[in-house]
Amino acid sequence: MLPLALTASAVLLLSSASIHTLSLQGRLHLHAAIERDQSADQLHSAAQAFTTMATGAQHACLLQWPSDDWGLLQNRCSGAEPRSLLRGMVADQQWQLLSWQPAAGSGDLRLALADGRRASFRLELAADGAQILRIRAVQLIGRDRSEPLS
Numbered sequence: 001m002l003p004l005a006l007t008a009s010a011v012l013l014l015s016s017a018s019i020h021t022l023s024l025q026g027r028l029h030l031h032a033a034i035e036r037d038q039s040a041d042q043l044h045s046a047a048q049a050f051t052t053m054a055t056g057a058q059h060a061c062l063l064q065w066p067s068d069d070w071g072l073l074q075n076r077c078s079g080a081e082p083r084s085l086l087r088g089m090v091a092d093q094q095w096q097l098l099s100w101q102p103a104a105g106s107g108d109l110r111l112a113l114a115d116g117r118r119a120s121f122r123l124e125l126a127a128d129g130a131q132i133l134r135i136r137a138v139q140l141i142g143r144d145r146s147e148p149l150s
């Protein structure tokens with residue numbers, strides 16, 4: 001009888017440990033998912049701030065050109081101030097434009113937050129390319145802690 005009781009106790013102990021481990025894993029997965037969602041939300045807010053600034057009459061011309069060329073467009077986009085589209089604040093988060101690359105009817109926007117989180121967005125543009133119609137879902141790129149925002 002004693003070996004049977006010891007075996008049953010060992011099985012119960014192992015089962016309990018397995019259930020506890022599964023519970024901890026589930027909790028870690030849930031925490032990671034919540035953190036991912038919060039990052040996506042913060043980056044999406046930064047993209048909305050960019051689109052709000054970029055669709056104004058003063059800056060809309062810049063949307064037709066890659067961000068690498070904005071400094072060269074002073075004569076083509078009169079009144080536009082590219083520097084104002086390069087960084088901003090949303091709530092307590094500073095964001096920075098990594099790149100803007102227009103394409104036919106859309107554009108690829110890449111942003112980073114001060115803590116290194118980065119994302120890419122596909123933006124739907126109006127036919128004339130000077131107005132952002134919609135932000136598509138965020139694609140998290142990951143953290144880059146080696147390049148703090150300056």
